[in-house]
Amino acid sequence: MLRFLAVSVIAASALVFSSCGDKEGTRDTSGLYVISQEDRHGYINKSGTVVVQPQFDGAEPFSESLAAIKVGTSYGYIDPDGKIIINPQYDRAQPFSEGVAAVRVGDKYGFIDPEGNLKINPQFDEAGEFVDGTARVRTGTKWGFVDPDGHMAINPIFDGVHDFIMGFAAAKVGSRWGYITHDGKIALNPQYDTAEDFVEDVAAVRVGQKCGYIDLEGKPVVPPQFAEERRFSGELAAVKIGSKWGYIDHSGKIVIALLFEGALDFSGDRAAVRDEKKWGYIDRSGKIVITCQFDEAGQFQDGVALVQLGAQRGYIDLSGKFIWGPVNWKVVPPPAPPAAQKPPRKASRGTSIFD
16 A cells, blocks of 8 residues: 555554545554654554554554564564564564464565464565455565465466455556456456446446446446545545535435535544635534644544644544544654555645545
């Protein structure tokens, strides 16, 4: 996932998104959220109480009850009590998914189990997380998929791939994107300028300068007509026409008017939107429920969202009340994400730094 401002150390309450929609990563945060204080990182709980004191040079959200942390220049993993479970020893460390995590040793990626045992020896130039039984990996300039035993489930023959979602993975051949199945066969021919993951039985695709949605058979359900769009979440998707954002339903009908300068996916009953200058939150009727007052705003996760005021960041609850902060926050570059997964994201008024 590409980031135009690297802040995945605080992404526990933020959604990654692109100009044509994106997949929401599933994370078990263990009810904890990353904080930064005096150049050190720790964790708070949903009440805003510090449960792991700020002590690390970098920290990631929890996944499968473990979180990657940085000590000096090396990465390891801790449990929700802050105890180091896997000693810092890796050059990069990614979240655990399906019982394993990708780590970089030198210039190669392999996979470890929750005890730190190597399950797949470092051999890949890039590696993603395991999703639906496989992980995307890059060898040289080509991408394929590896299984939990380290065998190539799909040989590295593609110029870019996404994770498998709903039985399909977006795959790039040359300059065009299509979709493949778990056996590596082409399900939808490469024909799109960009192609996103299937969510709620539809996927956002770009044809030329316009985005639309297709179904699992590749049939257009919402013809390309939008300048930008997000993925569906709870049967609503943010779309951009001209310079304004609003929300559509699965039929393509605009159900929340095109009034905003920026808009993120819904998470539960809240979505971050931007007026001429600031970010706030609306409910599913389009009503402003938290006044536009923030310089940046992330998605709510379990009733907590990360926001920014000037150079300070903190967490708010569903009423907009701060449960922690705001404080000055040191941004630490996260582990490098797998390259060539998605087209470059444009930094615009419709995007958030919490990527």
